[in-house]
Amino acid sequence: MELNMNNKTIAAISTAQGEGGIGVIRISGENAIQIADKVFKSVNNKKLCDLKGYSAAFGHIVKDEETIDECVATVFRAPRSYTGEDVAELSCHGGLFVTREVLRAVLDSGAVSAQAGEFTKRAFLNGKIDLTEAEAVIDIISAKSKTAARAALSAKKGALWNRIEKIKNKLVTTAAHLSAWVDYPEEDIEDVTEVELSAIFCEVSEEINSLLKTYDKGQTIKEGIDTVIAGKPNAGKSTLMNLLSGHNRSIVTEIPGTTRDIVEETVLVGDVVLRLSDTAGLRNTEDTVEKIGVDLAKNRLKNCGLVLAVFDSSKELDENDRQLIEDIKDVQTIAIINKDDLDSNIDEQYITDRIKRVIKLSAKTGEGFEQLEKMIVEIAGTDSFNPSEGILANERQRQAALNAKNSIDEAREALNMGMTFDAVEVALEDAIAYILELTGERVSEVVVDNVFHNFCVGK
Numbered sequence: 001m002e003l004n005m006n007n008k009t010i011a012a013i014s015t016a017q018g019e020g021g022i023g024v025i026r027i028s029g030e031n032a033i034q035i036a037d038k039v040f041k042s043v044n045n046k047k048l049c050d051l052k053g054y055s056a057a058f059g060h061i062v063k064d065e066e067t068i069d070e071c072v073a074t075v076f077r078a079p080r081s082y083t084g085e086d087v088a089e090l091s092c093h094g095g096l097f098v099t100r101e102v103l104r105a106v107l108d109s110g111a112v113s114a115q116a117g118e119f120t121k122r123a124f125l126n127g128k129i130d131l132t133e134a135e136a137v138i139d140i141i142s143a144k145s146k147t148a149a150r151a152a153l154s155a156k157k158g159a160l161w162n163r164i165e166k167i168k169n170k171l172v173t174t175a176a177h178l179s180a181w182v183d184y185p186e187e188d189i190e191d192v193t194e195v196e197l198s199a200i201f202c203e204v205s206e207e208i209n210s211l212l213k214t215y216d217k218g219q220t221i222k223e224g225i226d227t228v229i230a231g232k233p234n235a236g237k238s239t240l241m242n243l244l245s246g247h248n249r250s251i252v253t254e255i256p257g258t259t260r261d262i263v264e265e266t267v268l269v270g271d272v273v274l275r276l277s278d279t280a281g282l283r284n285t286e287d288t289v290e291k292i293g294v295d296l297a298k299n300r301l302k303n304c305g306l307v308l309a310v311f312d313s314s315k316e317l318d319e320n321d322r323q324l325i326e327d328i329k330d331v332q333t334i335a336i337i338n339k340d341d342l343d344s345n346i347d348e349q350y351i352t353d354r355i356k357r358v359i360k361l362s363a364k365t366g367e368g369f370e371q372l373e374k375m376i377v378e379i380a381g382t383d384s385f386n387p388s389e390g391i392l393a394n395e396r397q398r399q400a401a402l403n404a405k406n407s408i409d410e411a412r413e414a415l416n417m418g419m420t421f422d423a424v425e426v427a428l429e430d431a432i433a434y435i436l437e438l439t440g441e442r443v444s445e446v447v448v449d450n451v452f453h454n455f456c457v458g459k
Helices: 032-039 096-108 118-125 131-142 146-156 159-183 194-212 214-223 237-245 288-303 319-327 348-352 369-380 395-416 421-439 445-452
Strands: 010-013 022-028 040-042 055-063 066-076 087-093 225-231 263-269 272-278 306-312 333-338 357-360
Touching: 010 096, 010 118, 022 032, 022 096, 022 118, 032 040, 032 055, 032 066, 032 087, 032 096, 040 066, 055 096, 066 096, 087 096, 118 131, 118 445, 131 146, 131 159, 131 395, 131 421, 131 445, 146 159, 146 214, 159 194, 159 395, 159 421, 194 214, 194 395, 214 272, 225 237, 225 288, 225 319, 225 369, 237 263, 237 272, 237 306, 237 333, 263 369, 272 369, 306 319, 319 348, 333 348, 333 369, 348 357, 357 369, 395 421, 395 445
Parallel strands: 225 272, 225 306, 306 333, 333 357
Antiparallel strands: 010 022, 022 087, 040 055, 055 066, 066 087, 263 272
16 A cells, blocks of 8 residues: 655754754755755855765854854765655754754745654655664664663664564465466466465464564563562561662651552663552551552552562561462562561561562662562563564554464464365465555555654654
8 A cells, every 4th residue: 555655845853852962953855955055054155955965064054144053964865864865964052942943944944844753754655664663763762771772773673574574475475376376277387285385374373473472571671560569568668669769769767557659660670671669558457548548559469560579577477468478379479578687587488388489688778689680680581582583562563463373373274174275365365464564565554653653753
């Protein structure tokens, strides 16, 4: 399907808006360099239109004969540019006022404001990148950890595309052979057998299934683990929250029940992103406000990806501790026997018999933190993760891959039921269509617009 593209010359501020060393205004489109020439005056009076691609010039931004700022202008010629179009970039001093004034001068000279992600969208529409590589751009920008950045960069370099391309080539070759054999029986075309087709479909189904398995780990690396810190009042939950976040995020007192609401923070532990929630102490209480907090904490336990269950080693286990252990039996958990710097009175065996991962820690001093970090990395699987293999990065990609696998399984089922090769071919064509949707080779405008909706303006 051919997608429409706005052929107007677009412009936007491509650097973060605020005070900084430089601010870059990007212009892309058929008249990008001519528009840049209207506002840029080089020190040697040479026009940007006379420069070759990958060339730069120093000068000033001038509007109505008034100099706005010094500037380095860079020229990129189509098709060897990020968007595949003529591109000019004006690098001025950073700052809200200056960059906005330069952008205003560019817009007054004939450019129009770029929409969110429009530069990358044009790169996709001009065939510079496929849709998975385009989606990787926003993942690079929003990466919260080194592993997430590496995975996104690998996708931008085509790791996922390469993996999909191998699957697509097998399907297309098989479909072409099958179609020729069915449509031209009089020609000397090698026979297609059910055994051969079944073997190919089985192989492709396993390859797509392997790809689907990367989604959950990819989401963990990209979005982080929804983590709840739980325990009875005064077990040291808020102290642990502050240890993990590196600052006093939660109020810490000797008074039980201090935390009433859920305190949230995103932290990085051993290159694993945790979306932390410090909850109210779990206990039976008559305090109306505290009870609301306890109920919120219990609800959060049911839906989280990881529980850091905190137990006070200086005290014996009580009914609240045992109830917590019961409530989290089906949730991935690290039991933290806290206050290890104090004399121990806790029944450690009761905990270790019921929870797989148990560590001793002093949230106050930080002793034992390295072991906690090691366990979190183990749960996330980042220690064995290889981003160069290519992973499914979002739900759109996962759904397209799943639909392709289902279509292949339908083709296998048609073979097993003894249906004609025409029926098999229909399911095979559906699988190919879903693979092409994954890469963006066959995709609707609605899908493309949705992909670029969350991009920042200027990228």
